[in-house]
Amino acid sequence: MIPAYALLTHGPKPNGSIQQHPSAKQQLANLQGAANELGAADKLLIFYDHSRSYKSLTDLPTLQELLKRVREQNSAVIIDDFRRLFAHYSGDNTVTLLEELLLFKENIRDLKTGKLLGELPETLLKQLCLAERPVRYVRTPIPRKAIPKAERHLNTRDAVRASRKVRSDTADRKAHELAEVRDRLEQTHGNAPHQAIADAANAEGLRTSRGNLWGPAGVRRLLKRLEEVDGDEETLAARAKASLRKRDEV
Structure with a gap:
């Protein structure tokens, strides 16, 4: 048998096989x-x-127990990337852990370098002790699950619809903000040119969906959008009332 070791540092505590564990x-x-x-x-x-x-x-x-066992058998345990043993270290000095592991320097084989711990240069060992998390060593890529073409199309369609809705909701919210600025200007000045609305909106800290200052063209476009939405809602309301009247007449 070939003993190998995996260190699981996130995800739930395994209850059985670790084949599908996210950390493994x-x-x-x-x-x-x-x-x-x-x-x-x-x-x-x-x-x-x-x-x-x-x-x-x-x-x-x-x-710890595995290392004692392989030392008795004069063999070694394989770890895919020795850095994993230090990336989540919570003590004060990683050298403390390294010194413990060096007691088994002939019994730990690092898959990434292909060497036993005792064969690695001291400078490299020090670098490994300073490993940053997460460790992303990919020797053998994990096969991606094949998604049927029809399902991919559905996922893409749903993503496009969701993106459009977000953009539409944002535009509606911005349009209502500008409409409120326009209404306030009309109450105090009698009229509200698009440039005046843009200037007032910018002064109040209002910005476009991309965080830019408002200009007259953008104000005109958003207010027109609001008028079209309101017009559609009025049309739908009128149709609903007409439908109710016909039902009552019947």
Whole structure:
């Protein structure tokens, strides 16, 4: 058997298989891909710890016990990317954890470099200790689920409709803001040219949907839109009233 180790640092605590666990998927894909290349896919045996933060090897009990076991057998455990052991370290000094792991330097193999821990240069080890999260090592890409063409079209159509609705709602809200500015100007000055509405809106801190200042052309377009919407609503209301009258007459 080929012992391998995965460190799960996010997602729910596993209850059974970790094949679909969000924190394990890429690690498993990397390890399985390497095993497949060696023709040893059926010999790969995965061990794991689930820990969001840890300060020492004792906080990773599965790894600690596994390392003791492979040392007794004079073998090694494979980790897809040694940096994972430091990216979520919560102690004061990562060197503390590194010193614990170096006791097993001949029993940890890093898949990314293809070397045992004891074969890695000291400068590289220090860099690994400073690993930033998240670690994104992709040796074997995770196959994407094939989506039927018809479903893709439906998803695209729904996304387009949702985007149009958002833009439409935003335009309606901006149009009502401008209409309120226009109404206030007409009450005090008797008329409200588009430039005057734009100037007043800008002075009040109102902006276009893209965060720009208003100009007369934009004001004209949005107020026209509002008139068309109101006209459509009046037409629909009139049709509804007519339909009710006909029903009453019958």
